[in-house]
C-alpha cells in the first residue's frame with residue numbers, strides 16, 4: 001500500500017490526482033504564483049526586445065550614420081538595463097519566497113499528520129522513510145514547483161514571443177530557424193532524461209553508501225568484536241565502484257549534451273548567415289535584421305533546454321509528490337468518531353467542559369489483539385482493574401506485557417472485544433481525554449532537545465520550577481541533576497545522548513509524575529538504574545501510586561513486590577495472579593521466576 005522504495009525511475013504517466021493535490025497545497029500562495037508568472041513573462045519580453053534595441057543601433061546609427069540618435073539609444077539602453085536588473089532581482093526574490101513558503105506548508109501538513117497517526121503507522125513505516133519525505137522530497141517538490149514554474153513560464157513565453165516576432169520580421173528566415181527545432185527538442189529531451197536518471201542512480205548509491213557508513217560507524221564496536229571488517233570492506237567496495245560507474249555515465253551524458261546542442265545551433269546559425277547574407281547583399285533585408293535573427297537562433301536554445309529540463313524534473317518529482325501525498329493523506333486507523341469529536345473536541349480544540357473526570361477503572365472485555373504483521377498476541381483476554389489498584393505484569397520477554405499497556409493507552413485498539421475505562425468503552429470518549437490523564441514511562445525513554453527542566457515540564461506545561469524540582473526529587477533524579485554544571489538548565493541533546501539510559505528513565509519518570517496522571521504506566525521504567533537508586537525509587541513509586549491506577553512492568557521483581565496484584569503472563573495468557581506473598585506461597589510460576597532471579601541477582 002505504501003511506496004517505501006526510495007528512488008524509482010520509470011516513465012510514469014502523469015498522475016493528475018497527485019498533482020491536483022499538490023497544487024491544492026499551493027492555493028494559499030496564489031498571490032506569489034501570479035507575481036512570479038508576471039515577472040517571468042516580463043523577463044521573456046525583455047529578452048526578446050534586446051536584439052531589437054541593438055538592431056535600432058545597427059540600422060539607424062551605424063548603417064545610416066545618424067549620430068544624433070546616440071543619446072536616445074543610450075537612454076533606451078540604460079532604461080533596459082535597470083528594468084532587467086529590477087526584474088531579475090524581484091523574480092529571484094519571489095520565486096524563493098514561493099519555494100520556502102511551499103516547503104513550509106508541506107512540512108507543516110506532514111508534521112501535523114505525523115502527530116495524528118497512531119503507533120501502528122510507525123510499525124509499518126520506517127523512520128528513515130518518513131524523514132526522507134519531510135526533508136528531501138519536500139525540498140525537491142518545492143524547488144521544482146517554484147523554479148519550475150519560473151522556467152516553464154519564461155521558456156514557454158519566450159518561445160511563443162520569439163516565433164511571433166520572427167514571423168512578423170521575416171517569414172523565410174523564421175522557417176529556416178524552425179526547421180532545426182524538432183531535432184533540437186528531441187535531443188534535449190533524450191539527454192535530459194538520461195542525465196536525470198543517471199543522477200538519480202547516483203543519489204540512490206549515495207544513500208546506500210551513507211547507510212553503510214552509518215552502520216560502519218555506529219556498529220564499529222560490534223564489527224570489531226565479530227571481526228567483520230573484511231566482509232564490510234568488500235560490501236563497501238562494491239557500493240563505491242557502483243557509484244563510480246553511475247557517476248561516469250552521468251558525466252558522459254552531460255558532456256555529450258551541450259556539444260550536440262551547440263552543433264545544431266551552429267548549423268542553424270550557418271543557414272541563417274547563408275540565406276540572410278544573400279538577402280542582405282540583395283538589399284532585401286537590413287544587416288540589423290540579420291543580426292536579430294542570428295541572436296534569436298542563439299536565444300531559441302535556452303528556453304528549449306530549460307523546458308526539457310523542467311519537464312523531465314517534473315516527471316521525476318512525481319515520485320516525490322506521490323510519496324508526500326501518501327504521507328499527508330494517510331488515514332490513521334485509530335481515530336475518534338465524528339460523534340466523539342463533536343462532544344469532546346479534537347487535540348487542537350478540546351472541549352474540556354464536556355470531559356468527564358477519569359477515575360481509573362480499567363477493564364479488558366474479551367480482548368483479542370494482533371499487530372498488523374504477526375500472530376494474535378492476546379485472545380479473549382479479560383482483566384478488571386479497580387480504580388486506584390496497582391497491577392504488576394511479569395513474564396518472559398514477548399509475553400505481551402507492553403502490548404497490554406499499549407492497549408490501555410489506546411496506542412493500539414483491540415482487534416476484537418473492548419477496553420473500558422470507568423465502565424465505558426474508551427472509543428466512546430476522545431483519545432485526548434484519555435491521554436491527558438495518562439502518565440507513561442516507556443521501555444526506551446525519549447527526551448526532547450531542550451533543557452532537563454523543559455523535559456520534565458512537558459508533563460504539565462504550567463508547572464512551576466519548584467514543582468518540577470519536587471517531581472525530580474521524588475524519583476531521585478535531583479541528586480544527579482545538580483551535579484551537572486548547569487543543573488536543571490543542562491541542555492540534553494536530541495535523544496538525550498548526553499545522559500545515561502538510567503538518567504533518562506528518571507527524567508521521564510519525573511515528567512510522568514508531574515502530569516499527576518490518573519493512570520500511571522511504567523514499562524521497565526527503572527530497568528537501567530542501579531539497585532540502590534531503584535530502592536529509592538521504589539518507595540517513591542509507593543507514594544506516587546497512592547490513589548492512582550497503575551500498571552508496572554518490571555523484569556527486576558524486587559520493584560513490584562508491593563503491587564496490589566501481580567499478573568504472571570505467558571503468550572498473552574494470565575497464568576497466575578495474586579499478591580507477592582500469595583504467589584510465593586503457591587510455589588508455581590511466580591515462585592520460580594522470583595527464586596531464579598535472586599539466585600542470579602542477590603540483593
Ligand SMILES: Nc1ncnc2c1ncn2[C@@H]1O[C@H](COP(=O)(O)OP(=O)(O)OP(=O)(O)O)[C@@H](O)[C@H]1O
Pocket residue numbers: 123371372373374377395396397398399400401402403404443
Ligand atoms: N509493533 C509490533 N508489531 C508486530 N508485533 C509486535 C509488535 N510489538 C510486539 N509484537 C509482538 O507481540 C508479542 C508481545 O510483545 P510485547 O512487546 O507485548 O512483549 P513484552 O512482554 O513487553 O516483552 P519484553 O519483556 O521483551 O518487553 C511478541 O511476540 C512481539 O513479537
Ligand SMILES: [Mg+2]
Pocket residue numbers: 401402403443523
Ligand atoms: Mg515490553
